[in-house]
Amino acid sequence: MRIVRYALILLSMVFPASGAAAGSITVAWNRNLEPDLAGYKIYWGESSRQYTSVIDVGTSLVGTVTGLTSGRTYYCAVKAYNSSMQESAFSAEIPLSYTSQEPSVPDTSSRLVLLEAESGQLNSPAAIMGTSPNIYVDSTNYSTASNGFTRMSFDIGTAGDYQVWCRVKATAASMDSFSVTMDSGTEDIFHVYVIPDTTEPRASDWVWKRIHIPGGAPRSYALAAGAHTFKVRVREQGALLDRLVLTSDPNFTPTDALARTGDALVVTRTPASLTRSAGGSAVFEVAAAATGPVTYQWKRNNVAITGATSARLVLTDLTEANAGNYTVTLTRGTTTATAGPAALVVSPASGATPIFKVQQMVMNTDRSLSFTLTGGLLSSVKIYASDNLAPDSWSLISTQTNTTGVIRVVDPAAVSLKKRFYKLETQ
Template structure:
């Protein structure tokens, strides 16, 4: 702000009423950032004074604009261009508006600079992590400036740079100050997300070879920041965590596929895991040798679940479900097109020995071949079990160097349940009806390895369709004896998480002898009933054991005390009444031991749960499993320690 005295000569008279007074602009006051200036001058006291006019322009002495302010001696000029210099003078005029004074002294005013921002790269073009430079391109005289770049960065230089670490919209502010005041400009600067490349999938498997059952730890080593993973283990098992664990129960070479994904795409990586036969001489459920088991207890759907633990699940085609099974539900076959198909797997190649079992219920007297089980091999079979052969007898067959078929017994009666079994030990083929041997014959050689599907109820080439109901189908990779067949005949197939041959890494905990409740959280894909609870017992885990089924909130649903236990191994107790459970709902199964000494594997559930469809033990991040509670009597286990598996299991019927 400044003031000045007039330097012009006195105003000259014009005519008889000339204004003789002396007019001087005294000064002005600028209003910061508003493009305006307030001026004041001495009042003219002559009686003939009519008023004043202000003249201004952007060149000295060249006034392009004027405003009549009446008799006021102060006035504010508005809407002046930011950054421009204005030259201003005043004139007085008489009451007739015909006589006016000369110009007063001239004063100048510099408007506040016009704040302007230039960005490189332009808003919306920069990616997160990229350097952005903002430049002050303000119009007018700038004596100082201040930047705020919206991310905490400030500067007073003409150009300011920053690196926005995240996508978003940032408010950039520039305040400039000059002789005429200050002005501020803002810009909404948009930063785009950095485009992430699709990941390159990769993984390691440890170990990659070994003897069944073989637990393998898979570690994701993909590059490119994947956010989702999809694993296929080659035996029907899958996982969706980054680094899962999986146990291969049967011998074979398995192709493992990892698909790694992020927002930009996905890629695949495959590898192999080679599993050799167990010490029992074959793949499958250890010494037990069970490689497939179908109770057909699923209430709906077209999947026949395999309860052996080897994931040899089947798919129904035209077969229908019935509640009139030998034990619970069964499947009904129409005799013309119905079957269950199980895709080929290494565990279904029963080269050195086999047992095939099934309950059958013919709907009418049979004639011609009616197949119960066939492992297809080209236009024939590697092995088969038949409710009726050309001789109108039940039959068994194996393909070694040639096809051997063994019929026996009398024709199976219509509308009657009969249990069929066939065994082969590498030299002798036997056929049983209702656990009684009805035929046997010498056969030489290993059973042919086949790449065909296992069919229940028919053959894709030969037909050989069965008409009636089939229930409780079992396949073993060894020849069972008569007592074992008799036991199977009277025992329904139920579902559990672990096979009876599974042995924990630590069968006992010698350092803990306190009474304790141990258990696990589980759920089922389908609704059904828990008929009992199992646990693995080490030789020092003596005393009384009590099983309890709980809701996840701690409500007791059923309880039973174990009896008739063996010295070690899997123990099972059945509830007096099966407990119905809902699908996809978490429950807790536990048992109480008054001497501690429980079986355990620390970190078993740390990275993933354990699956044996339809049952799933919870695990991985956010699904703490392996629960316990120290108590002198049975109590709800609500603590967890390092994701430990205490080897508790359920017996489930869909």
């Protein structure tokens, strides 16, 4: 058999279905005219002329190179062989580069902004006091305290509704309030302990308190991306202000462990363990609050899953091979965190579809509601509310996708009512 060099031509790129771990590229070459030709073999690998995979395509002039990882470069060449299985030399080599065209999943993490009270523009008699780590702002002269303030400037990278948490010390009713202003808005009075307050004991040390409106509901600020200022004016001497955290996550509560500067990343919801039937679907989800966009990498039994780089991991057509412990590594700048493990148990298919029902309803501390569901995974769920169960009294308050078996909803009308009823429908 004479040695022939083939001219390989890249014909097309064939992309995997959603959820597949790797991609493929189809290549083609010129026909060999030798009478004893029996077929062709495609060789490829990640290093030039060092091939780790081979496929026999018979007499076809087209073949598919599979198992390619998005973003990596591979090298490919073809050999012809005769009826005695004698192979020719390699053809000219061509590089292959597969890039996934699956739509990117947007980062769903909420945002944090970290501020130190003493880092703002100080106006006398407001002054920096204390020693590290509790360096705070207070007034040195209460008789002129109305002029004293600290004004902090910051940038918002992601627009949204933000709440403001303050690390404060307010040990008595005569020293527990500030006047606060966002940008050029109206000045509000922030009482550390909600007025009227007859139940909450006053802490003798530093505590985190969220700025609220009268009645205790959180005060939310709609902030556009860009530069903003937050001004805290001294209202009562002895009300000490240490640091502030702005968050777009209404369920986030800061702690002293939160970084004061630089990158910050906190996992706010971890993936839950699941038991699913073979052939079904499983969804793992993680939530985080961070000072900027977060990247994700899911792993099964500590092995990275190719392409699993969003806050949600969706597994379909489950088999027992999918069972295992799943974790996810989150990264924000120089800071990383790991959530999990969450176990996935895959049982033999039962043939029965779980009935959609609400297993549990929980009222959360932030006045939101959590519904734990069975059945209806990945379906659209409508949540209705009523004051009296009358047929015409039901109003739609939210529509959500049941991705994890737990749905959280906020019902603003429930705050002023003595009783409230809910029903959930799936489609």
